[in-house]
Amino acid sequence: MLLLIKNGRVVDPATKTDAPWDVLIEGDRILRVGANLNANAAEIFDASGLVVAPGFIDLHCHLREPGQELSETIATGTRAASRGGFTAVCCMPNTQPVNDNASVTRSIVERAAGSASVRVWPIGAASMGSKGEALAEIAAMKNAGIVAVSDDGKPIATARLMRQVMEYCDSLGLPVIDHCEDPSLFAGGVMREGPSSLRMGLQGIPAQSESICVGRDVEMALLTGARLHVAHMSAKRSLEYVRWAKARGLRVTCEVTPHHFTLTDEDVRYDTRYKMNPPLASREDRDALIEGLTDGSVDAIATDHAPHHPASKDVEFDGAPFGITGFETALALGLSELVHTGKVPLLRLVELFTTGPARVLGIDRRIAAGEIADLTLFSTTYEWTFRASESASKSRNTPFGGRAFRGAPVATIVGGRIAWRR
Amino acid sequence: MLQRLPHLLGIESLSREQIDFFLDQAKPFQEFQRHPLKKLATLRGKTVAIAFFESSTRTRISFTTAAARLGADTMALQAESSSLKKGESLIDTVHTLEAMKPDAIVMRHASSGAPHFVAERLEIPVLNAGDGTHEHPTQALLDALTMRDRKGKLEGLNVTILGDILHSRVARSNIHLLSKFGVEITLCGPSMWVPRELECLAPNLRRVLRIEEALEGADVVMALRVQTERIHEPGLAPDEYIAGYQLTPERLRRAKSDALVLHPGPMIRGLEIDSAVADGPQSCVLEQVTNGLAIRMALLYHLVAGPPADAPHPAKD
Amino acid sequence: MHVVEKRQLLSAEEISRTLSRLAHEIVEKSGGAQDLALIGVRRRGVPLSQRLAKSISGFAQVEIPVGTLDITLYRDDLSTVGPQPVVQSTDIDFSVDDRDLVIVDDVLYTGRTIRAAMNGLFDLGRPKRVRLLVLIDRGHRELPIEATFIGKTVQTSDTEIVEVRLQEVDREERVMLVDRVP
Numbered sequence: 070m071l072l073l074i075k076n077g078r079v080v081d082p083a084t085k086t087d088a089p090w091d092v093l094i095e096g097d098r099i100l101r102v103g104a105n106l107n108a109n110a111a112e113i114f115d116a117s118g119l120v121v122a123p124g125f126i127d128l129h130c131h132l133r134e135p136g137q138e139l140s141e142t143i144a145t146g147t148r149a150a151s152r153g154g155f156t157a158v159c160c161m162p163n164t165q166p167v168n169d170n171a172s173v174t175r176s177i178v179e180r181a182a183g184s185a186s187v188r189v190w191p192i193g194a195a196s197m198g199s200k201g202e203a204l205a206e207i208a209a210m211k212n213a214g215i216v217a218v219s220d221d222g223k224p225i226a227t228a229r230l231m232r233q234v235m236e237y238c239d240s241l242g243l244p245v246i247d248h249c250e251d252p253s254l255f256a257g258g259v260m261r262e263g264p265s266s267l268r269m270g271l272q273g274i275p276a277q278s279e280s281i282c283v284g285r286d287v288e289m290a291l292l293t294g295a296r297l298h299v300a301h302m303s304a305k306r307s308l309e310y311v312r313w314a315k316a317r318g319l320r321v322t323c324e325v326t327p328h329h330f331t332l333t334d335e336d337v338r339y340d341t342r343y344k345m346n347p348p349l350a351s352r353e354d355r356d357a358l359i360e361g362l363t364d365g366s367v368d369a370i371a372t373d374h375a376p377h378h379p380a381s382k383d384v385e386f387d388g389a390p391f392g393i394t395g396f397e398t399a400l401a402l403g404l405s406e407l408v409h410t411g412k413v414p415l416l417r418l419v420e421l422f423t424t425g426p427a428r429v430l431g432i433d434r435r436i437a438a439g440e441i442a443d444l445t446l447f448s449t450t451y452e453w454t455f456r457a458s459e460s461a462s463k464s465r466n467t468p469f470g471g472r473a474f475r476g477a478p479v480a481t482i483v484g485g486r487i488a489w490r491r
Numbered sequence: 492m493l494q495r496l497p498h499l500l501g502i503e504s505l506s507r508e509q510i511d512f513f514l515d516q517a518k519p520f521q522e523f524q525r526h527p528l529k530k531l532a533t534l535r536g537k538t539v540a541i542a543f544f545e546s547s548t549r550t551r552i553s554f555t556t557a558a559a560r561l562g563a564d565t566m567a568l569q570a571e572s573s574s575l576k577k578g579e580s581l582i583d584t585v586h587t588l589e590a591m592k593p594d595a596i597v598m599r600h601a602s603s604g605a606p607h608f609v610a611e612r613l614e615i616p617v618l619n620a621g622d623g624t625h626e627h628p629t630q631a632l633l634d635a636l637t638m639r640d641r642k643g644k645l646e647g648l649n650v651t652i653l654g655d656i657l658h659s660r661v662a663r664s665n666i667h668l669l670s671k672f673g674v675e676i677t678l679c680g681p682s683m684w685v686p687r688e689l690e691c692l693a694p695n696l697r698r699v700l701r702i703e704e705a706l707e708g709a710d711v712v713m714a715l716r717v718q719t720e721r722i723h724e725p726g727l728a729p730d731e732y733i734a735g736y737q738l739t740p741e742r743l744r745r746a747k748s749d750a751l752v753l754h755p756g757p758m759i760r761g762l763e764i765d766s767a768v769a770d771g772p773q774s775c776v777l778e779q780v781t782n783g784l785a786i787r788m789a790l791l792y793h794l795v796a797g798p799p800a801d802a803p804h805p806a807k808d
Numbered sequence: 809m810h811v812v813e814k815r816q817l818l819s820a821e822e823i824s825r826t827l828s829r830l831a832h833e834i835v836e837k838s839g840g841a842q843d844l845a846l847i848g849v850r851r852r853g854v855p856l857s858q859r860l861a862k863s864i865s866g867f868a869q870v871e872i873p874v875g876t877l878d879i880t881l882y883r884d885d886l887s888t889v890g891p892q893p894v895v896q897s898t899d900i901d902f903s904v905d906d907r908d909l910v911i912v913d914d915v916l917y918t919g920r921t922i923r924a925a926m927n928g929l930f931d932l933g934r935p936k937r938v939r940l941l942v943l944i945d946r947g948h949r950e951l952p953i954e955a956t957f958i959g960k961t962v963q964t965s966d967t968e969i970v971e972v973r974l975q976e977v978d979r980e981e982r983v984m985l986v987d988r989v990p
Contacts, residue, residue: 264692385608388581792881
């Protein structure tokens with residue numbers, strides 16, 4: 070099976086390429102990359118006007134299977150992911166049951182093999198049930214296919230536990246991903262503490278809830294030398310800790326979600342589509358994150374796609390679960406908020422979706438002969454409006470419904486197969 | 492002339508003219524409280540749903556009486572919210588209300604934004620009787636009416652609000668209202684309950700941590716109720732509060748000699764306010780209650796009286 | 809829809825003479841002025857009642873108390889309340905118990921305003937007697953209500969409106985018959 074991606078613009082951060090090259094795919098591998106390729110028996114995909122990038126990787130999402138299929142399944146979630154240009158997604162373990170042992174991991178892998186549109190790389194829990202007490206069966210889960218460890222939804226409970234998880238995971242070659250939060254500062258909070266929360270009478274969470282925990286984790290990284298990845302970083306103060314750690318040569322990385330580089334706490338209203346954790350932060354935080362996205366202090370963009378079925382979100386603000394969906398708007402937001410504004414060059418944006426996440430996972434991602442044929446094709450100019458009702462996700466909890474964009478994913482190729490095209 | 496409002500959810504979005512209008516509209520209803528027969532047929536045939544999700548005797552009775560004196564029927568929906576049923580009860584209530592079609596809903600809820608949630612889903616006027624720590628518009632209006640009646644006008648007054656400002660919807664609504672009239676507002680209380688960010692709620696706000704300084708030259712002192720227990724935060728021992736912030740006759744002397752003392756009620760005598768002050772000549776608490784009735788009658792009349800939006804207006808009389 | 813002036817019913821001078829005549833009638837038909845009080849119905853009943861009291865004070869040397877009644881809350885038909893509902897004060901600073909009241913209004917038409925006025929008065933107490941004075945009676949009664957003191961009776965059709973304009977409210981003084989034209 071030959072597939073020729075013709076007339077596109079190859080943008081590959083790994084090889085620092087930005088050139089009008091064609092890509093020839095055979096089976097699930099890239100056969101050749103170069104200018105004006107020809108192949109007789111090939112199916113031609115005309116990528117005129119499109120960017121051809123390595124396949125996007127989402128380090129952070131929730132597929133809700135097993136146990137919460139009302140909100141999403143591996144099938145529907147990955148379909149939404151493919152429409153966002155993602156070729157691989159890392160799903161967090163806070164399912165029911167929690168993915169804290171090999172049999173749950175295997176069931177996810179099997180389910181994905183049968184129904185997923187894109188690659189599903191599970192993240193295993195750090196502690197049993199993510200309860201913050203005993204270590205989960207990490208080595209067994211690694212054999213079953215996890216790519217990282219996290220108690221996402223919650224922070225890894227104590228410094229002592231974090232240290233143990235880090236030491237153990239380091240020996241297994243797995244990164245530890247922490248959802249950084251201080252429970253005593255967070256308790257009862259529903260949005261970022263500040264003038265907006267004060268005006269709206271909603272319980273606020275100070276930025277320090279996140280940064281205290283980032284600081285703690287960085288100290289543990291210093292103590293153990295292990296790999297730490299800060300999930301959905303939202304505060305300037307957290308970024309300052311990460312920068313310090315990187316300057317010290319620690320193996321610390323971080324990710325930022327599209328909603329955190331787009332919206333702020335001033336955008337929050339009595340509408341649960343604006344309620345997520347970490348909450349939308351201040352303008353100062355957002356601007357600092359964008360600076361970090363530009364200068365390399367931030368390693369990846371991750372969606373934290375968190376579907377909740379409509380009935381559960383159709384409540385007053387206090388009562389709603391935290392989370393918004395994000396696969397289908399991630400690239401478009403990256404283009405509109407970062408590239409079209411001139412803040413971030415296109416190559417850098419692609420890096421944030423590809424080689425950045427790949428490095429966190431310790432894998433390679435590039436467009437070169439012999440590499441796996443995972444590619445994301447997108448337009449930087451296509452004008453469209455995102456409609457929540459048209460999402461492939463089972464859930465509708467997004468604040469971006471009705472938003473007009475310039476730029477969109479156009480095709481997602483996984484292992485040489487076109488998983489989705491517009 | 493004021494176009495009929497679709498809802499009354501808060502003071503923040505009202506203009507000074509609208510507030511003046513409602514204060515003026517309360518006058519005939521104040522006068523009405525002196526009639527021997529306190530019963531009108533004005534809203535006869537209309538139904539007002541009283542949906543209180545947070546327990547409150549005084550405000551609920553005030554609204555129920557206001558509706559009854561206007562001749563309306565009331566429908567009492569009392570849903571005690573337990574943490575298990577959080578969220579479920581509100582949407583269920585919306586469905587119930589949709590089926591029973593009252594002419595207005597008076598709503599109190601422990602979550603900020605809950606009346607907005609209901610107002611977005613129903614074509615029925617919603618009157619906010621207190622939502623979380625967000626707003627309590629009728630309280631601010633009756634406080635303003637009390638101040639205006641006693642002092643002639645609001646402009647130029649020095650008003651000190653005393654207590655747990657951070658968690659008070661009464662404080663927020665009053666701050667919004669008084670700042671629109673150029674009132675000099677002083678906020679005073681224990682430091683963790685009077686955060687600096689409050690200053691961004693309105694211009695002309697001053698934050699003072701010592702009660703003696705805060706009361707200096709005040710025309711009005713508004714003492715707030717102290718919630719001694721809070722779910723996620725460490726509380727303050729009552730003796731600490733009393734020592735630092737109780738409104739005593741001695742401290743009250745720092746204010747102007749004709750300063751008014753207001754309290755939204757219910758008072759915890761001996762905690763935020765000394766009985767001598769509560770019962771003293773400067774106290775307006777009973778007037779606040781009567782004015783509350785007048786304001787609520789005026790607002791219910793405004794929201795409910797009149798034909799449905801699509802009916803034509805006959806000009807005959 | 810707009811309005812066309814058809815003819816003048818009373819000039820300023822005629823209003824003045826009519827009120828003077830009515831003031832005398834009140835005193836004549838009240839067997840002395842004890843317990844007498846005038847209640848002006850907002851809006852234009854108010855200046856009329858004040859003028860009548862002043863006139864009576866002039867020739868009979870007796871001060872008749874005057875009160876103001878707002879009937880908004882006593883209407884029987886909420887559909888007449890427009891999109892800008894306004895309530896005004898009733899201002900009666902004397903007791904109505906055992907009083908000989910005369911309700912004063914500018915135009916008597918269906919009678920519903922007067923019914924509402926009576927509801928309002930009876931909420932305040934129990935008058936000894938209640939009579940009605942109007943400047944213009946234009947017919948078309950829908951309730952069994954009659955005026956004891958009438959300035960002028962006028963035949964009108966349903967589309968016509970009697971517009972009473974008084975100096976205190978309208979800055980001019982005359983009574984016009986106007987017609988609504990589609």
